[in-house]
Amino acid sequence: MQNPGPMSLLLSVLLFFFCEASSSLLSLPDYYLLHNQSFSTEPQEYLDPTLPPLLPPTGAPSCSVHVLQHEFANTYGSPPASTSFIPPEACPPPWFHVVLDLSISCFGDQYDRIAAVWIAGAEVLRTSTAEPTDSGIFWRVRKDVTNYASLLRNADGVEISMMLENIVNDIYTGIYKANLSLEFYPDSDDVISLGRSKRGRNALEIRPYDPFMSGSKLGKVFEGEKKKLLPALEDPADLIIPVCRKNSSNGYWFRIYNQSDEHFARINIPRNTFRAVLEVFVSFHSNDEFWYSNPPDVYIKDNNLTSQRGNGAFREVFATIDGRFVGTVLPFPVIFTGGINPLFWAPVVAIGAFDLPSYNLDITPFLELLLDGKNHSIGLGVNDGISFWLIDANLHLWLDSDSQVVSAKLTRYEAPPVSVVRANKFLHLNGTFKTDAERKAHFSGWVNSSMGNMTTDVNHKFKIKSSLDIQNNGNYKAVHLKAKAKTEVKTKNNQEVILSRVSHKLKYPLAIVTLTLPEMKNTYKSMTNLSHTLYEEATVFMLEKLINSKIITDKQEASGWMQVEEHSVLLGSAATKQKYQYSNNNKCYTRNVRAKDGVVLDDTATDACEIDL
Template identity: 40%
Template structure:
């Protein structure tokens, strides 16, 4: 029954899923190796051992020097919740705060679990607007605890509204084998501003940007309740298109679509998926195919306006679960979101009528979960704004696949490039402002299959750059986001006979992003370099992990024009080997962002 659940099971992925003799795939494991390890080594009562704290390495949220007003929004025990409606709680902003002028608002998720359980994807929505997409940690017999803190200040206008509903979907199954219940608390902390200057949402600033960077209105582009599922759109295959109708106020002057994406089941490890030709030539069954390239495509009224080439998040049960204890994979506790500039298209949707956003995934296998939030800025000095789409150009995919294989052994190199450019103007109380948005994508995946498919090496790099250029007759504003996503895995399987084998896998994940915001006289920047390496091995008999090892090293470096943070940390089988962190900027230290980008240039 568990194997039919369309959510994150214990995906300890064996990348050499094909055996040379039978051409079949190895099954997923149905037992938690950490439970086996703990059971074998623990001689004291588990109740006397404190729970293990899991965490994702990330920079601390910058907070004002004020005391927050904190509210517990939801407390729930997620036991058998699969196939049930989301858990709901009423929401209103705090009414007993000394100040209602908040500088920063933080969502805090804290959960505990004990026993045996799979990793589960979950989402948190407020009035249909998604605030957090995340994956649960997998428990151990002695218990675990983890906390996720996310700055949700950009949802300020939504968070200030009364009489709303917070919805949480976490599809879990509890039975005699899988005993782990997720005990969850969700709180929101509201930090007042240090000065008394109030936020004046809706007033125009330079170049049509709000003086405040947060939108006046956030429109959910998600499924409507009631549901026995999350509010995300499930995309089952490459021809599946999911659509949501919406309308915007006729005095909008700027709009940005924030897209949430996660991938599961046959596409959970899409960078390792095999080319269909290879599968057919070798008469393979039970495979994950369609090759290793995926794109989330976003359309407005049937026309493509933007895309997402996502970072390859590895969930807490992926590859080898011992890799992610206690340090979880990059993005696993707070999946990244992706912005698409909608401002050039405002002229086509300011008519007061209903329009459509649609989502699809190129080459998709089941299942992808996609939804979005439309952030809208309002010109409160005008009853109506106007606009026009001047130019929209999206280059088709330029795909190159070079295959060289004999039987089950071979090499496959996939390269893809694409660009999407849109230009339009909006007439507001500030004047006529022209916005040009450009997305540029580069992708390369090199896959080597050897030892009659008992060995697989995959190296993949995605270059994903966004540029938004805004100008009026007197000034220019430029925003850039330059991203480089790295995924590498080297896996090997050795058959030990009698239904047992050894699985060895080394993995590298890299998330690098450079942001620049330049308005001529004023500019800002930030650079993030996050690199994670893991080495794991498991001895498996049948579907049980007899023993295993997982070691992880991570270096995290962040810097902007006001703040710096670094952390260098390593763990092995639940134990922290070393941990160094600080917040001092080093002017002599060279950024590795360009080095990473150049090494994997396309």
């Protein structure tokens, strides 16, 4: 065997360096730290340009109660910060609106952190933090929490808790300072803009058409059903039961570490419950923070990679009652402010980062399983999930005040397993991975209460198409996700007349393309283009007449580059633009924001109606 010549030796060395660098790049983090970064000499406000809470025309609350002030420093693994809340005498219930107001500030070096607020163990806000700078940042989250008003009416007081797990040391110096308040607005005879009514407690306005008007034929036929049907659609629940960890020493949320790690809560509901909705809160972290970009385990193993971010690019959150599947959640891929390229999210954060979405599962058809006065188990888990997910839920219950006991029956149960088809094709570090997933479920059940015998029909389906393309020995990575879900809930009387029909559609298109170039001295340059959209459409029909139509389109596009050493961003440049559009019964709100290199270049809001996807 001959010794290699100088040129052959040089090529071998370069090839060895390139392959080694490429292999390690695939194991680099997708989350980063804005180390020693400042975009302003003064503290800078960060923002999430979404619809502000819909408030009465006066705009001023009857009273504002400061609930909690806390500095979250070394709080990882510690219990939440808690306080006792008593309804203010100056503005006792009932309230037309209740708004949660959370303000946070921080300066120094710190990763993004997950946080949540609970009232009596029921989560009302899942949020995350922005990454601070040396000059400091601050932001504000205002959320309408009127749907949780029943938790706040306890005259003896209720515990309000906030958790923000943070670590402070010589490297991570940022301490998150939080102030939490509640604003209370009195009942009003005024009809609020954008579809808020006097009785309504959410954005679904059903007053313009009243099929039950006195003297009408329909009014006489369904006079007995009016009393409870309308409150069931628009009013907050009479009772909310948390589905969470009972011991809050490490937060009320469950921690899910793998696909078989289902967690349960024991609940007992009143026997006069005639409607039930399970509201699920989720967030994903560590090896599953970017689950939509994870390759299959076989790719990681065959290439001897150290990354543990595997198990493919499909995830599904599910709920059970006593072990029986009752619903599914398709999680929206929220990107935290240290993710992909943190320069994208300064000072405009990613969609949902300050107010992560929750997901409603109507489980009224399953009331037969719960109305026997006994304890039952509600379970939550993640199909294909890996470490780790934070999950809890609230069980919203509507009670029949004219009955002590109602009867119910599950009449239809169709829940075939989720269908997942995977196609993996790779050679060494280059490959393409495709995942198609689909699920359909149909549940029906009747409830016989003082309003009569009502049947609730729930149809749910979703489809996911995911592709992951890895080329250039692992230095090029393209993620494309198309996810859509539709749920339809119909309420019928015993004459099979459809009294109400609510349809809810979701679409989550996501595209991320990244090219990474190795550099010397343990640094590399990463260039990324991103497009991300949340599309939501909700319609309400009463006796097959359209009563309400709500559409939200929230779209972000970002591009830029960064030079990175380990987790720290040394320098870079990025531009982000976002268009948020809200339409409710032809009343609209549109906001356009453009930012570059930490500076907001344009921020305009109008009442124009131009919904697009």
